[in-house]
Amino acid sequence: MSEEPPIRLFVAPVTPLQQNCTVVWCTKTNKAAIIDPGGDLDPILDEIKRRGLTVDKIWITHGHADHAGGAAELKERTGAPIEGPHEDDQFWIDSIPSMGQRYGIDDMRSFTTDRWLHDGDTVTLGETTWDVIHCPGHTPGHVIFHHAPSGFAQVGDVLFKGSIGRTDFPRGNHADLIHSITQKLWPLGDVQFVPGHGPMSSFNLERQSNPFVSDRVVGQTKPNTQGPG
Ligand SMILES: [Zn+2]
Ligand SMILES: [Zn+2]
Numbered sequence: 211m212s213e214e215p216p217i218r219l220f221v222a223p224v225t226p227l228q229q230n231c232t233v234v235w236c237t238k239t240n241k242a243a244i245i246d247p248g249g250d251l252d253p254i255l256d257e258i259k260r261r262g263l264t265v266d267k268i269w270i271t272h273g274h275a276d277h278a279g280g281a282a283e284l285k286e287r288t289g290a291p292i293e294g295p296h297e298d299d300q301f302w303i304d305s306i307p308s309m310g311q312r313y314g315i316d317d318m319r320s321f322t323t324d325r326w327l328h329d330g331d332t333v334t335l336g337e338t339t340w341d342v343i344h345c346p347g348h349t350p351g352h353v354i355f356h357h358a359p360s361g362f363a364q365v366g367d368v369l370f371k372g373s374i375g376r377t378d379f380p381r382g383n384h385a386d387l388i389h390s391i392t393q394k395l396w397p398l399g400d401v402q403f404v405p406g407h408g409p410m411s412s413f414n415l416e417r418q419s420n421p422f423v424s425d426r427v428v429g430q431t432k433p434n435t436q437g438p439g
Pocket of ligand 2: 367
């Protein structure tokens with residue numbers, strides 16, 4: 211008999227932007243965290259019920275509407291606390307209603323987090339403990355959630371299979387993003403990850419083939435010696 215892994219997950223793409231709302235749970239306690247509830251909550255809550263899980267935490271990687279537009283309603287419906295992102299994303303959280311309207315979604319709401327998260331913090335889910343890593347660049351307050359014992363992370367819009375997060379938004383910063391990926395994610399080893407959009411991948415695969423941050427590409431990038439670092 212093989213042993214049950216400590217966590218399991220399912221991924222539900224939500225909103226017109228097909229954002230990967232990710233439900234992770236502790237298999238010992240069936241306590242679940244909903245990561246980045248952008249919207250479309252009914253089918254996700256139905257699936258959680260069908261699997262016999264209870265919603266214990268709401269985790270937010272960053273303040274973009276497609277990731278966090280359903281957080282306020284989800285907290286009201288489940289009573290679960292919201293953890294994340296980092297407070298540098300407050301201006302994005304404030305803009306969720308207007309961003310939602312831009313996507314044609316009227317019911318996206320701003321929210322108040324129960325806990326800002328910082329680099330090196332841990333969050334708990336049932337009997338599991340997750341590391342929080344602050345990864346600015348796509349947004350200044352972006353965090354990721356890493357479960358080291360499983361070699362798994364939800365990385366939001368920091369890194370995608372074959373791509374990286376956009377940095378052309380207000381307070382986006384390309385150099386910060388590359389630093390976050392190569393100096394904070396790569397040292398974690400070969401982690402399987404769910405990105406904010408698109409299919410899963412692994413850090414090793416991206417180090418081999420990602421056109422923006424593969425070891426070959428990054429090795430060729432000249433260090434930035436000008437301007438503020
Ligand atoms: Zn984003
Ligand atoms: Zn996104």
